[in-house]
Amino acid sequence: MSATTTDPAPAPAGGPGPEPARRSAVRPGDRIFSGLSKGAGITLLVIMAAIAVFLTIRAVVAIRANEGNFLTTFEWNANADPPVFGIAVLLFGTVVSSVIAMLLAVPVAVGIALFISHYAPRRIAGTVGYVVDLLAAVPSIIYGLWGALFLVPHITGLYEWLDDFLGWTGVFSYDGSPARSLMTVGILLAIMILPIITSVTREIFKQTPKANEEAALALGATRWEVVRMTVLPFGRSGIISASMLGLGRALGETMAVATVLSPAFLINISLLESGGGTFAQNIASQFKEAGAMGRDALIASGLVLFLLTLLVNGAARLIIARRKDFV
Amino acid sequence: MSEIVKDKRGRAPAPTPTSGAAGAGPDGGGPAGTGPVPAGPSTLRRPRLPRWAPAGVALGSVAVGVLVGLLGGLESRVQWGLIAALVFVVATFVLTSAVEGRRQAVDRLAASLVWSSFVVAVLPLASLIWETVARGIPGVSWYFLTHSMNGVLSWQEGGGIYHAILGTLQQVLLASVIAIPIGLLTAVYLVEYGRGRLAKAITFFVDVMTGIPSIVAGLFVLSLWIMMLGFGYSGFAGALALAILMMPIVVRSTEEMLKLVPNELREAALALGVPKWRVILKVVLPTAIGGITTGVMLALARIAGETAPIILLVFGSNVINANPFEGAQSSLPLFVYEQWALGTQAAYDRAWAAALVLIVLIMILNLVARGIARWKAPKSGR
Numbered sequence: 001m002s003a004t005t006t007d008p009a010p011a012p013a014g015g016p017g018p019e020p021a022r023r024s025a026v027r028p029g030d031r032i033f034s035g036l037s038k039g040a041g042i043t044l045l046v047i048m049a050a051i052a053v054f055l056t057i058r059a060v061v062a063i064r065a066n067e068g069n070f071l072t073t074f075e076w077n078a079n080a081d082p083p084v085f086g087i088a089v090l091l092f093g094t095v096v097s098s099v100i101a102m103l104l105a106v107p108v109a110v111g112i113a114l115f116i117s118h119y120a121p122r123r124i125a126g127t128v129g130y131v132v133d134l135l136a137a138v139p140s141i142i143y144g145l146w147g148a149l150f151l152v153p154h155i156t157g158l159y160e161w162l163d164d165f166l167g168w169t170g171v172f173s174y175d176g177s178p179a180r181s182l183m184t185v186g187i188l189l190a191i192m193i194l195p196i197i198t199s200v201t202r203e204i205f206k207q208t209p210k211a212n213e214e215a216a217l218a219l220g221a222t223r224w225e226v227v228r229m230t231v232l233p234f235g236r237s238g239i240i241s242a243s244m245l246g247l248g249r250a251l252g253e254t255m256a257v258a259t260v261l262s263p264a265f266l267i268n269i270s271l272l273e274s275g276g277g278t279f280a281q282n283i284a285s286q287f288k289e290a291g292a293m294g295r296d297a298l299i300a301s302g303l304v305l306f307l308l309t310l311l312v313n314g315a316a317r318l319i320i321a322r323r324k325d326f327v
Numbered sequence: 328m329s330e331i332v333k334d335k336r337g338r339a340p341a342p343t344p345t346s347g348a349a350g351a352g353p354d355g356g357g358p359a360g361t362g363p364v365p366a367g368p369s370t371l372r373r374p375r376l377p378r379w380a381p382a383g384v385a386l387g388s389v390a391v392g393v394l395v396g397l398l399g400g401l402e403s404r405v406q407w408g409l410i411a412a413l414v415f416v417v418a419t420f421v422l423t424s425a426v427e428g429r430r431q432a433v434d435r436l437a438a439s440l441v442w443s444s445f446v447v448a449v450l451p452l453a454s455l456i457w458e459t460v461a462r463g464i465p466g467v468s469w470y471f472l473t474h475s476m477n478g479v480l481s482w483q484e485g486g487g488i489y490h491a492i493l494g495t496l497q498q499v500l501l502a503s504v505i506a507i508p509i510g511l512l513t514a515v516y517l518v519e520y521g522r523g524r525l526a527k528a529i530t531f532f533v534d535v536m537t538g539i540p541s542i543v544a545g546l547f548v549l550s551l552w553i554m555m556l557g558f559g560y561s562g563f564a565g566a567l568a569l570a571i572l573m574m575p576i577v578v579r580s581t582e583e584m585l586k587l588v589p590n591e592l593r594e595a596a597l598a599l600g601v602p603k604w605r606v607i608l609k610v611v612l613p614t615a616i617g618g619i620t621t622g623v624m625l626a627l628a629r630i631a632g633e634t635a636p637i638i639l640l641v642f643g644s645n646v647i648n649a650n651p652f653e654g655a656q657s658s659l660p661l662f663v664y665e666q667w668a669l670g671t672q673a674a675y676d677r678a679w680a681a682a683l684v685l686i687v688l689i690m691i692l693n694l695v696a697r698g699i700a701r702w703k704a705p706k707s708g709r
Contacts, residue, residue, distance in 0.1 A: 033604035034520050040512030041521070041529045044578070047571060048532050051539070051547040058550045111444025119441050128445060135452050137625075137693050139632020141660040142682050145667055146455045149675065157406055191451045198448075222430055224437035245538065252540020254635035255660070259667055280542045284638055295554070302546040306539070313538035317531060 055303040062296035070300070076265055076282065078297035079290060085297050087304055089265050093182055093276035094305070097257065098250035100186025100271070101193055106243045108190075109197035116198075117205040118227060129202070136195035144259030147188040148180075152260060155179050155187070159272045174272040180262040183271040185278075188256050193246035200245060204238030205231055237319055244316035248309045254280035279305040376426055381439075384422065388415035408450075412443055456686075463683025466676045472684070476645040476662075481669040488681050490647040494562055494656035495688075498641065499631050501566035501651060502573055507623060509570075510577030511612075517578070518585040519607055536575040544571045545636030553640070560642040562651030565658070568636035573626045580622025584615040617703020624696035628689045634660035659685040 063070050065083055073086025112132065116125045156179050163174035212230040221229065232239075258281045261274070268275035283298045290298055392411025419439050424432035474487030513533070517526055548568040552558050588611050596606040612619070637643075642655040643665055657665075659681055666678035 027602045027604075029602055029604045033607070034516075037512040037516035037520060038525075040509045041516045041525070043509055044513055044529060044536065044574060045532055047574075048536060050551065051543065051571075054547055054550045054555070055543070058554065108444040108447050111441045112448050115441045115445045119438060120445075128449075131449060131452060134690075134693070135448070137628055137632075137689055138452075138455065139634070139660055139685060139689065141632065141634045141663050142455070142459060142686060145663060145678060145682055146458055148667065150454065150458050158409075161406060194448055222434035224434040225430070227437065248538040252538075252542065254540070254542045255664060259664070280540055280635065283542050283546065284635055287639055295549070299546050299550055302543050306543045309538055309540055309543070310535060313535050314531075317534045321531075 051306065055299055055306060058296045059300035059303040062293065062300040065293060066297070074265055074267070076286070076297075078286075078294040083293050083297060087279070087301050089267055090277050090279045090282050090301060091304070092267050093261075094251055094278040094280075094308070096271070096276070097182045097185045097189060097278060098247055100183060101189035101250040102243055102247050104187065104190035105193050105197055105246055106239070109194050109242070109246070110201055110239060112194070112198045113201040113205050114227060114231070116202050118223070118231065129199075132195050132198050135191075136199075139255075140192065140253060141255040141259070143188060143192055144256040147184065147256055148259040151188060152179050152184060155184060159183070162272065170269050171271055173270045175270075177274060178262070179272065180260055180274045181268075181270075181272050182261070182276050185257050185261050186271075188260055189250040189253055192253060192256060193249045196249055197242045197246040200242035201235060201239050204235045204242075208234045237322075241316040241319040244312050244319070248313040248316065251312065252280055252305060252309050253278075254284050257281040258284045279308075374426055375431075376423060380422070381419065381435075384418050385415055388412070388418060415439065416443070459679065459683050459686055462676070462679040464680075466680025467683060471677075471680060475647045477647070479645070481674050482671045484673045484676075486677060488659065488662055488677075488684060490644065491657040491659045491662040491681065492684070493647065493649060494641065494651075494658040495631060495660075495685075497649075497651040498562045498566045498569060498637070498656070498658055499627060501563060502569035502630055503623070503627060505566065505570040506573035506577055506626075510574045510626075511581055511619070513574075513578045514581035514585055515607060515612075517582055519603075519611070533575045533578050536571075537579065539572070540635075541568070541572055541633050542635040542639070544568045545639040547571070548636065549639050559653070560640060560655045561653055562641055562648075562656040565637050565641040565656075566651065568640055569630045569633060572633060572636070573630050576626040576629060577623055580625065581615075581619050584618030584622065585611060587618065588614045617699055620703075621696045621700040624692050624699070628692040628696070631692070632660055632685060632689055634658075634664055637661045638664070659688070 062078070062083075066085060067082040068075060068084040068086050070086055072088050073084060074088055076085045076089075077083065078085045112128070116129050116132075120128060156176070159174045159179055160176070162172045166172040167174065208231045212234070213226050216226045216229050257278050261277065261281055263277040263281060263285065264275040265277065266275050279301050283302055286294065286298060389411045391414045392407045392409075395410050396407035416436065416439050420432050420436045423435045427435075470485075471487040472492070473489050474485075475490040476486040476488075477490075479486035513529065517530060520526075521529065545568045548564055548571070552564050552567060553560065558564065592610055592614060593606055596610045597603065601609070637658050638661060641658060641661065643661050644655040644657050648654050648656050663678050663681045663685065666674040666681065
């Protein structure tokens with residue numbers, strides 16, 4: 001109804017002022033159409049709410065029956081008679097692999113965005129933007145297949161190298177087994193989240209006020225000084241929110257992790273050796289063997305993943321929205 | 328504007344360095360020119376490196392990388408590349424700071440980092456496409472496209488993806504039948520009707536919904552449709568999850584396109600006394616139809632490659648099941664995953680071939696979408 005009251009607002013601007021009395025009688029066609037479109041919008045909200053509600057219902061069932069501690073148990077035996085499972089390993093693996101991905105991807109993505117917006121000749125810039133969009137279109141299962149059958153065998157040399165120089169830290173020690181580790185997953189995820197980070201930052205860099213850039217140039221700044229003094233400060237919040245969007249993607253990625261990682265329910269201090277797991281990967285690989293309780297347990301872990309991504313994405317969107325209000 | 332300024336800056340000093348290089352080249356060569364107080368007129372300007380310097384340094388550093396790689400016996404080509412990149416960056420920095428001064432050196436350093444990040448992004452894509460095509464082509468044949476996996480054991484050659492293609496097409500079609508109307512209407516609501524808190528909430532949650540992991544959408548449909556309501560695994564259940572993933576993409580792209588429709592068109596139609604809903608249907612939507620189609624096709628391309636919800640809801644099958652409403656089906660991405668999981672060489676070959684078919688399908692969708700976007704682009708935009 002509120003929609004119909006605002007409805008005539010644009011009309012008077014167009015012209016027909018003389019008979020406002022008859023305007024207020026809403027045509028049935030208008031009412032149906034605005035009702036339909038409003039209903040569609042509400043459907044979306046209902047779906048979001050339903051996702052939260054139904055996942056919670058199943059999760060509560062699972063957590064009630066759980067004999068272990070849901071947060072701290074290092075085990076996933078949801079199909080055993082007293083089911084014992086905990087998300088500690090999954091949380092660790094998910095966060096670590098996504099953070100690796102973000103650390104690797106953000107600098108490169110900012111570099112590509114700068115390349116497209118400020119460095120490349122215009123014709124090349126268009127092509128590069130197109131290539132980056134294509135990267136986004138490749139299905140994750142194909143990244144996974146490529147990661148498992150090409151990246152894993154080809155990256156062992158790099159890991160041995162890292163082990164030679166940084167092995168003493170423990171984090172980078174490597175035992176020479178197939179490189180199906182959280183680090184490889186992180187690298188693959190970094191490639192997968194590059195496009196989204198790039199496209200968001202690129203849009204923001206393009207909005208840099210031209211006057212600022214020209215002022216810097218007029219003072220004799222080099223191109224890098226222009227970027228450092230005008231483009232980066234202007235785009236800082238954009239870079240932050242774009243990285244968080246990328247982080248959200250990486251947290252929920254399933255297939256690339258399920259194909260590359262060789263999972264084990266333990267926390268390995270070395271990122272280069274196999275072991276660990278992520279929420280999405282665990283769901284995908286355990287689902288076929290799961291019984292009724294096993295499914296509920298997987299849904300419970302899915303709920304945690306859902307909340308995690310909701311938090312990250314919501315924060316990113318809020319930063320973007322706040323920025324829109326200010327600029 | 329700044330482009331022009333930059334070009335002028337870049338071009339204006341060009342004659343000086345080339346002449347300076349011509350002078351310095353013969354006696355010192357490139358790198359040795361540490362103390363080149365170039366003879367001649369350019370005393371007011373700092374000397375600059377010749378135009379070909381970056382290319383020369385790049386060539387040199389690649390040579391060093393290959394050399395070190397060969398001599399050191401490093402197996403991984405990645406290492407060769409890393410060494411070459413490192414040499415390039417350091418050499419450029421040292422050279423420039425010696426000849427042109429620190430500020431220019433930092434500028435070149437930043438430029439080479441930006442360029443190398445571009446290379447870093449292109450390499451994986453090139454490798455991915457190359458591997459998929461090279462390993463996939465031998466497996467693709469008419470037989471492969473028109474037969475199912477019925478009765479084919481994991482280690483046996485042969486078999487095909489007909490059942491998977493059929494499943495993918497049906498699931499994507501069903502998903503779009505559900506998602507496109509809801510998505511379009513929501514976008515219409517947001518642009519044409521929406522004011523106030525409801526519209527703000529919808530905008531926010533559409534954004535958040537874009538970030539829902541596909542596996543979570545799958546779990547939701549699993550808990551509601553299969554566990555609560557007791558339906559079995561089917562293509563339709565998968566389509567429901569795909570629809571959830573597709574809706575926000577359709578809403579976003581349609582919204583952007585509707586905002587591009589000039590307000591004068593709406594006002595002109597309203598001034599003629601046309602009811603608002605007919606204005607939307609007959610004026611606004613047709614004007615934006617090109618962009619909307621593009622958005623929808625990109626959304627289709629996105630969901631056609633989804634695997635995670637399909638694993639949970641469609642379950643996978645080796646035989647042809649033409650009824651998406653009953654019984655397990657297959658789909659292309661799921662087929663790739665299953666074949667990869669079997670782990671035999673014959674299965675790997677099938678996985679690559681199916682991946683190639685999938686990537687071709689998605690690239691066709693993408694190209695058609697971008698073609699439509701270019702063809703029907705709103706002229707007022709630029």
